[in-house]
Amino acid sequence: MPATWDWEYAWEITPDLIEGMVAIVVATVLGMIVAVILGLFLALGRRSDNKWVSYPVAWFIEFVRSTPLLVQLFFLFYALPQITFLPRAISTMSPLVTLVVALGVHYGCYCSEAYRAGINSVPRGQWEASTALNLKSSTKWRNVILPQAIPRALPPLGNYFVAMFKDAPQGSAITYAGVLFVARALQSADFRTVEPFTIAGILFLMVSIPAAMAVRRLERRVAYESD
């Protein structure tokens, strides 16, 4: 180890950085809850027969997916408070709420594509059988299509969960006290950079690599069961 590494200092700051990791996990879990619900509605909206619904939804998904999460965060955090006609609840969101909304909308658009692929993979016969049985549209979706579509959408949803976790530290740019924010605070308080950022990286890998492996296991399992 080079002399620039101070073990004592490293141990001292680790609890603070772990706290920052917990904050990131909290934001990710909340964001994912928003994303899986919003994503399903976006997927259904995009399939709508009404062009006035399906076109704007498709356009919105394309727009959100083509622009950086960071700029979307700044838009929510800096621009919304300037729009006077919005209700106060929307124009003055806390950093955590802003981050959860940004992650939820951004990844909701990705999730909608996962649902769409899942829905499209339901065999034609299932649709035709639902029509032949004269099922109501809501019954068809709830009891026939979605129960088959959602298991197939699970592996990509799991991948987006991991990807969202990796994007969540961007919340530090809008003062959300995640791991990166903690590392930057330590940097300006103690004038040390090597330990805070290296430990932040190691902690991150300790969560994201097992998470990615779990998703791969899920992928194999779903592939096995749908064969």
Add this chain to the structure above:
Amino acid sequence: MLEELFLTSRQYQNLLEGTWVTIQVILGSFALGTVMSLIMGVARLSDKGWIRGSALVYIEFARGISAIILLFWMFFALPILFGLGGMPPMLAGILALGLNMGAYGAEIVRGAIQSVSKGQYEASVALNLSPRDRLRHVILPQAIPIILPPYGNLTIEVLKGTALVALISLTDITRVALVMRQNRVLSDDPVSVPFLFINVLIIYLILAQIIAQLFKVAERRSAKKFGST
């Protein structure tokens, strides 16, 4: 209301200067990312265990650590850890985004190589082609049409990632917008913050569409050139 949608020409000029920086970062990251994708994607399928192993370690590491954490580590920790004088933000951005892209790209390349039919591989062994010629003239040309569509999506993800360099003081589009927002109190011609960010988002949308179109052209060309079945 409507005229507010557009910024002044001076403000657009600033944003365009930022756009040029963003383009430089994406070009650099794309170049590094593509080299890493090809090397590591091929290395993942090597006969030698230690080559396969090191490629796997690189991929797991560069994917698992998030781009933003890698960027901050490159910019703040790496120069001190290795006693370098400092790290230019442009270089830190290109290294972090390029290494991150290479890890995702390597998996695309590996998947594409594996999807080339086994007969092609066996035929080139039977024809006594060297491993290098086999890869260059038989396997990769057939893998490219499979690589291109996901690679286009990956490139757009990297474009979105370039916004992160604004956080390490590189004046890309995002940084220009942040500075404009901060200075509007002092300015005679204060910018409307919502429209400022909407304009920035639209610039990114346009860049993403350009990348998507370039990849469509490349896909059509490679389909013609390497004539898939």
